[in-house]
Structure formats: C-alpha cells, structure tokens
Amino acid sequence: MTSISTKAGDGGKTTLANGVRLSKSHIRIEAYGAVDETNAAIGVARLKLPADQTTVAEMLERVQNDLFDIGADLEAADASAPQRLKAEQVARLEREIAALSAELPPLNAFILPGGTEGAAALHLARSICRRAERRIVELKDVQGEPVSDDILAYMNRLSDHLFVASRFVNGKGANDFLWKQHAAS
Template structure:
C-alpha cells in the first residue's frame, strides 16, 4: 500500500530527485527525462479520457493509463529490473489496434491532428507517447532499460493513431493533408 503524507519534501530543491532504489540523480538525467515524458503521455491520456467518459473506449484508456504508470515505475529502477510492462502488454496493444483498424477504411492521405475533440486529444496523446519513446530510446543507449519499454511506447503511439481515427467517426471525420494547400 502506498501512503504519501508529505508531498512537498523539499528534497528536490537542489536539483536532484530519488530513484526507486533510493539513488539520488540530477533532475535533468536521461532517466528522469524518460520518466517525465511517460508522465506527460499519461496526463494526455487523462485529458483524452475526459473526452471519452461514458464511451466504450474509456475502459481501454484506463488500462493504458495504468500501464504507463507501471512503465514509469519500471523506469524508476535502474537496469532491467522492474518488468511490470511485459510482452503480454505489447501483444494486448497489438490486438486492440488490429481490432480497431479492421473497422476503418484504408488511408489515401496522411491525417492531420484534429476532427472531434476526442480525436484531437488522442493525437496529442500520440505525439507525447512518441516523445516518451524517443526519451526511453536515448536512455536505453546510455543505460540498461527493459526492451519492452520501447516496444510498448512504439505500439502505444500506433494504437492512439488508430484510436483517433475511430474517434473521428471511423475515419469519416479525419482531417486529411492536402499537399501545398497552405499557400
């Protein structure tokens, strides 16, 4: 059971924070940047859930939020130790992605972020999942990270793209790129 009585500890006032193993690191360390980017993606999913409240997608998004918190917990432990995110999580994302994509017409153009408020929020979450993926890839180049972390974030961004199309009336409301239309 987690119990947090004191939130403002002042422990980070000097620019350092603690990892899950108690080690102190600078707040601009690669690991902290990766954890922060995962947290940003999770917050964007929370914003998306405001748009999908009462919809069938909300339960799926709740699972994704929990997964991202687990992924952050994995990253909080140096090395490949956490392993809360597994190949099974990636496989679940792939199954959900395939099921959603099967209901969509094929794309004939690139899709611009937009359409319904829910689809726009899914696009924002997708871009933040991509940022988290880049940060975890950078961390993995310097330190040990469970490979499932990168795989999960890669699948998640694809999942959120397909979800955005689903939230745009199964693609009917997609905002399509028109090359050179900007003037």
C-alpha cells in the same frame, strides 16, 4: 495530515527507488517524466471522448495503468529487478490496434490532428508518446542504463494505438482531416 512536499528535490536532484540521487535533468528522469506526460495527456483525452466510446475509454484506462508500470520500471533503474511491464501488454495493444483498425477505412492520405475534440486530444497524446519513446531510446543508448525491450516495443505500439483510436473516435474516420499537399493559402 502528512505533507507531500519533502523539499528533498529543492536542489535539483531526485532519488530513485534504489537510493541513487540524480539530477532532475538526467535522461532517466526525462524518460519517465515523458511517460508521465503521456499518461496525463491520455487522461485528458479520456475526458474528451463521447459517452458512446466506452470501448476506447476502457482501452485507454488499461494503457494508463501500463504507463505506471513503465514509469516504475524506468525509475527503478535495475536490470536485475523483475519488470512490471510484460510482453503480454504489448501483445494486448497489438490486438486492440487490429480490432479498431478493422472498423476503419484504409488510409489514402496523411491525417491532420483534429476532427472531434476526443480525436484531437488523442493526437496530442500520440505526439507526446512519440517524445517519450525518443527519450527512452536516448536512455537505452547510454551504456549502463538498463531499459527493457518490452518498454520500447510498448511505447512504439502505443503511438500507433493512439493514432488508430483517434480515427476510431473521429466517426470511424469520417471526420478525419486529410492532409492536402501544397495547400494554397
């Protein structure tokens, strides 16, 4: 059996696909690490979905595969390499957001994370996704650090997708917790 442990990272560095070694605290590592966290949170959310939420579960499975594409693109750190994530994947997210939204009542208040277990898990995944998006923006802001515009668009849409999906699995909005401004304690 081959060991998964190479010990090459024991000194706090990791190697990119192009052979470059970076500190594990480098913003590129932070960016694709946050994408990995998003993927893991979505995996937990999928486990928390009720059995009748197969449509959302299938959407989330596609998203998890897309996030592997994004992680690989970020890890490659090569603007000349073909990108795995394509604009069509962003467009698919937009279509799915529209389809789920069409079955939801309009929003008249902010939504607090919660309701059903599945919805709460999707809200957590959404907030982790937003952090990943911030790390990717931070990476893109560094001169000489390539990030495709499709990746930024995808991560922005994904947080919207997770929000709409949380409402959808929350009884199509019926179990949403609404924010009550200046709630008394």
